[in-house]
Amino acid sequence: MSDETEELSEHESNAAVWQNGKDIGHLASSASNMTQVRKDIIKFALGFEIKDIRTYAGYKGDLLVEIMATDLTVLKTIKGWADNLGMDTVLKENPMTMIHELFCITPDEDVYGLIEPQ
Numbered sequence: 490m491s492d493e494t495e496e497l498s499e500h501e502s503n504a505a506v507w508q509n510g511k512d513i514g515h516l517a518s519s520a521s522n523m524t525q526v527r528k529d530i531i532k533f534a535l536g537f538e539i540k541d542i543r544t545y546a547g548y549k550g551d552l553l554v555e556i557m558a559t560d561l562t563v564l565k566t567i568k569g570w571a572d573n574l575g576m577d578t579v580l581k582e583n584p585m586t587m588i589h590e591l592f593c594i595t596p597d598e599d600v601y602g603l604i605e606p607q
Contacts, residue, residue, distance in 0.1 A: 526574050530554055530593050533570050537563045540588060547594070554593040564591040 577594040
């Protein structure tokens with residue numbers, strides 16, 4: 490009987506988050522749409538020989554597109570395109586694994602970033 494009670498209380502606590510019957514596109518985690526500039530850099534990068542690409546939010550509230558490739562020239566070309574789109578970029582070379590990373594960063598105006606220490 491206690492297992493049923495625990496299941497019921499767990500279900501009730503999740504009810505506020507999941508709202509039974511609500512479309513996934515209307516959940517709070519799905520509220521943000523990808524900006525056009527991030528879509529543009531992803532489309533551009535897919536035209537090259539890349540190893541991997543992913544997008545995620547950084548800890549400061551920035552939105553990142555991470556592109557990995559073995560050819561550093563490819564990443565430098567994509568970096569130039571990202572710079573022209575107004576994105577902040579960081580190129581991380583890794584001579585040990587020969588898999589280099591390019592981070593294309595855009596601020597998310599819906600998220601408050603951390604205050605930098607002075």
